[in-house]
Amino acid sequence: MSSGHRLRDVEQQRPLLVGEEEPGAKEVERIPLGETKRLWFIPDCCGIVCAFITWFLVFYADFVVTFVMLLPSRSFWYAVVNGVLFNSLAVLALASHLRAMLTDPGAVPKGNATKKYVESLQLKPGEVIYKCAKCCSIKPERAHHCSICKRCIRKMDHHCPWVNNCVGEKNQRFFVLFTMYIAVISSHALALCGYQFITCVKVQWSECSDFSPPVTMLLMIFLCMESLLFFTFTAVMFGTQLHSICNDETEIERLKNEKPTWERQTRWAGLRSVFGGGPPSLRWINPFAGLKLPTLLPRRSWRGGAEFSV
Secondary structure (H helix, E strand, O other), X not given: OOHHHHOOOOOOEEEEEOOOOOOOOOOOOOOOOOOOOOOOOOOOHHHHHHHHHHHHHHHHHHHHHHHHHHOOOOOHHHHHHHXXXXXXXXXXXXXXHHHHHHOOOOEOOOOOOOHXXXXXXXXXXXXXXXXXXXXXXXXXXXXXXXXXXXXXXXOOOEEEOOOOEEEOOOOHHHHHHHHHHHHHHHHHHHXXXXXXXXXXXXXXXXXXXXXXXXXXXXXXXXXXXXXXHHHHHHHHHHHHHHHHHHHOOOHHHHHOOOOOOOOOOOHHHHHHHHHOOOOOOHHHHOOOOOOOOXXXXXXXXXXXXXXXXX
């Protein structure tokens, strides 16, 4: 789905003078110290279907590569090396997808447009801040409202239905890794399909697969089409994301042609801010880095009820 379609009605804001409180503003919900935040998940039907399709197609590609092309191969090391490589990349791609989908992209707390909160900002007299009319939040600079997540998101790039989440300040790294790994395994699958096709032609489709020649041909054709489509889409998205990071400009800011009111970061600083700082290392491309296992035991919440948290 195009970014233009997902960006409609992306925000409505009004200036809010210091000391002014919007009618109907509620006290922001707070999580006390020691409590962990609940799992972030967007209950959007379109996004859930797209995420399911993504996982199904990855598993389909893994099935064809493993059971149609590699296991029947006469070369033991060819099957082992390519099998381990393809499945490892698939795991990294799906892990990146999960973390992009289940990570808070940088949502601004709801209902913090209160007089008490505005006073705590210690703004200068006459200084203007902005309030989102939809989620009743004070909007930080470069935050935009997403009509699907129903929240204002810091440095929102776009809402991606394929990960059923916004791509923002806190999960852009995982989205970039997802597009990168999908592009890599798609190109790997295309190379394996080409080699398998040449092998099958040489032996006249006998003993090149455990499936019948027509079934093998159909499975490989569909995998080639899927891989080509996925490679084209994710490679373009990967390049677009790197361009946005290096230029310190989100997709929304580019489409709206917003003039920067912030000091742009250098390319190196932008990459470090997205991928976790420090010098380049394997942590930059590891979707498991910084992962905390969820706690599924019920706890007593600060409101007195039981809740499951991560």
